[in-house]
Amino acid sequence: MDKEYITRLIYEYNPHIKGLSIEIPEFKRELYSEIYRWLEKKQAIAIVGLRRTGKTTLMRQIIETLSSNAAFFSFDEEETQKKEVLLFVIDYFINNFKSGYIFLDEIHYVDDWEGVLKRYYDLKNIKFIISGSESLELSKSRATLTGRMVTFKLEPLNFREYLNLKGKKLDAGNIAFDDMAAIEGLYTKLITEKEYFEHEFLEYLYKGAFPELVNEDDESVIRKYIKELVVKKIIYRDIPVIFEIRRRDLLFELFKYSCSNSSNLFEIKNLCNIFNANYETISNYLFYLRSAFLVNIVEVYSKSPAKRARRNKKIYAVHPSIAFSLLGYKKDMLVEQVLGQYVESIFADEFFWRDKQKNEVDVVLQNESLVPVEIKYQNHIVPGDLKGLKKFMKTFGSKKGIVVTKNLFESRVFEDKEIMFIPVWLYLLVK
Numbered sequence: 001m002d003k004e005y006i007t008r009l010i011y012e013y014n015p016h017i018k019g020l021s022i023e024i025p026e027f028k029r030e031l032y033s034e035i036y037r038w039l040e041k042k043q044a045i046a047i048v049g050l051r052r053t054g055k056t057t058l059m060r061q062i063i064e065t066l067s068s069n070a071a072f073f074s075f076d077e078e079e080t081q082k083k084e085v086l087l088f089v090i091d092y093f094i095n096n097f098k099s100g101y102i103f104l105d106e107i108h109y110v111d112d113w114e115g116v117l118k119r120y121y122d123l124k125n126i127k128f129i130i131s132g133s134e135s136l137e138l139s140k141s142r143a144t145l146t147g148r149m150v151t152f153k154l155e156p157l158n159f160r161e162y163l164n165l166k167g168k169k170l171d172a173g174n175i176a177f178d179d180m181a182a183i184e185g186l187y188t189k190l191i192t193e194k195e196y197f198e199h200e201f202l203e204y205l206y207k208g209a210f211p212e213l214v215n216e217d218d219e220s221v222i223r224k225y226i227k228e229l230v231v232k233k234i235i236y237r238d239i240p241v242i243f244e245i246r247r248r249d250l251l252f253e254l255f256k257y258s259c260s261n262s263s264n265l266f267e268i269k270n271l272c273n274i275f276n277a278n279y280e281t282i283s284n285y286l287f288y289l290r291s292a293f294l295v296n297i298v299e300v301y302s303k304s305p306a307k308r309a310r311r312n313k314k315i316y317a318v319h320p321s322i323a324f325s326l327l328g329y330k331k332d333m334l335v336e337q338v339l340g341q342y343v344e345s346i347f348a349d350e351f352f353w354r355d356k357q358k359n360e361v362d363v364v365l366q367n368e369s370l371v372p373v374e375i376k377y378q379n380h381i382v383p384g385d386l387k388g389l390k391k392f393m394k395t396f397g398s399k400k401g402i403v404v405t406k407n408l409f410e411s412r413v414f415e416d417k418e419i420m421f422i423p424v425w426l427y428l429l430v431k
Contacts, residue, residue: 001084009080010092013072016063017097024060027165027211031154032058035129036065038150039101044117044128048135049154050293050318051230051238052210055131058154059103062129071097074105081109081241086116094124101127108132109241114144121148133234134242135291153293156209156319159428163200165214175430178371178400180411180420187409187426197425198407205342206331209319219330226325231255234292243288250275251285258295258315259323263341263348263362265312286315294318301351301364314352316345336378336406343377343424347404355395359388373402377424381408386419393417402427 015022031047038045039062047055056074063070071093075081086104093099107113107130120126163170170190175182190197207213207222210230216222235252245251254275271282289295296318300311317323320342324334344362351364353372363373372392376385381403389401394415401419408421 001082001088002079003088006080006085006088007092009077010071010073010089013074014097016068017071022060024064025057025211027161028061029054029058029154030158030161031152032061035152036062039066039127041150042127043147044121044130044145044149046149046151047129047131047154048151048293049133050156050209051133051234052212053154053156054211055133055154056105057211059105059129059131063101063103066101068097069099070101070103071099072103072105075109076106083111083113083116086110086113090116090120090126094126100125101129104128104130106132108134118144118148121145133238133292135293156321157204157211157214159201159204159208159425160431162204162208162214165211166200168200170429172429172431176367177365177427177430178367178402178420180418183420183422183426183430184409186429187423190426190429194423197429198423201425201428202331202334205320205339205346206324206334207321209321213321222321223325223328226322231294231322231326234294239288239292242291243284245288247277247281250277250281251288254282254285255289255294256326258289259317259326261315262317262320262323263314263344265354266315267312294322296345296348298348298350298352301353301370311354314348316348317342318345320345340375340377343404344375346428347373347375353388353392355391357391359391361388361392364392369400370396370398371400371402372396372398373404375404375424377404377406379406381405381421389419390414 011017035045035047035058047058049055059072063072073089090102093102117128121128160170160172172186175186207216210226213222213225235255236248239245239251240248254271257274268279268282272279275282286297290297296316298314298316299308302308323342347363349363349365353361353364361372362375365371365373372389374389386403389403392398393401399417401417403419403421404424404427405421407423409423409426410421412419412421
């Protein structure tokens with residue numbers, strides 16, 4: 001370890017120690033206020049999420065409020081990704097800066113980081129705030145830091161945040177997702193700008209996951225940014241650092257397949273045949289993609305965990321913009337027929353539903369009761385489009401169902417049950 005180099009990095013990362021400052025964006029992610037409430041708690045705070053979504057910026061914004069009592073270090077450089085460097089940095093902060101808050105960015109690159117933090121957590125009165133582009137809650141760290149760490153996931157930008165960065169600040173308040181009266185009030189308030197929101201929604205689909213791309217209009221730049229700085233960095237660098245990867249080409253092709261088949265059912269045995277790989281390899285690689293926040297894998301709703309495990313699952317690209325970039329889509333290719341499956345990916349939650357007769361609901365939300373949500377990004381909705389939704393409501397006694405539409409806004413009643421039709425741009429503005 002080159003101590004002189006590491007010391008120089010420490011001071012470069014912490015200009016506030018010398019009374020200097022660095023430029024930090026004013027825009028704050030919605031997660032900021034949630035994390036801030038935990039600063040005075042003893043537990044370490046972990047911020048995880050996809051590359052380039054703003055984890056480092058979020059940490060810098062918190063440091064700005066803590067002044068000289070906080071210190072920051074990033075392990076993004078290969079030279080720093082060693083346990084001895086982590087120990088040196090923490091000791092330097094404690095002994096030289098008297099830091100009460102220590103921010104450690106991209107800590108997942110360091111071997112045994114969880115063991116190091118546990119020892120300092122137990123012996124020193126230090127508040128750790130850490131981040132990682134990989135899941136920091138894998139079995140080893142979860143066991144080591146049980147009760148000592150609370151984790152927050154920084155998702156790709158949501159539509160509200162995207163509009164905020166574009167300069168359109170909206171205060172929709174806190175509206176329940178199934179409160180039709182409140183949603184109608186919001187619709188009435190925004191109806192004169194309907195075309196603006198519809199246009200920006202399409203822009204959001206194409207580039208809206210990443211703060212740095214919100215005001216970028218060059219399609220080639222957008223696609224290259226996502227493919228090179230997000231996808232390839234994760235697949236060819238981040239994942240292999242954490243997991244043993246023998247075939248990075250297979251991992252890349254598996255993710256590309258996931259993008260082209262986003263929102264579809266999948267079975268691992270079929271993937272084995274497609275890629276000529278064994279069951280364990282495909283299963284592990286899907287786990288790695290999920291741990292790196294590139295895909296979501298969703299189970300069929302059932303009260304029985306055993307039944308959920310046996311049934312086929314759905315796979316989603318974590319955001320449409322990533323799929324479009326990897327598949328080489330230009331904006332003029334995003335017609336209604338293409339967009340349907342990718343709009344659904346924005347709403348992917350813990351469960352969907354499908355019965356033996358192939359009646360299906362895209363999302364099952366769990367509130368006081370079960371609320372089914374069907375995504376129909378199309379100009380016309382026919383009775384057959386509601387078959388799965390109605391079957392779910394009858395089967396589970398749901399009083400309300402939601403259809404997310406392209407432009408239809410109304411409420412219908414059948415057999416004392418309410419189905420709400422809500423334009424996608426409007427529904428994404430509801431907190």
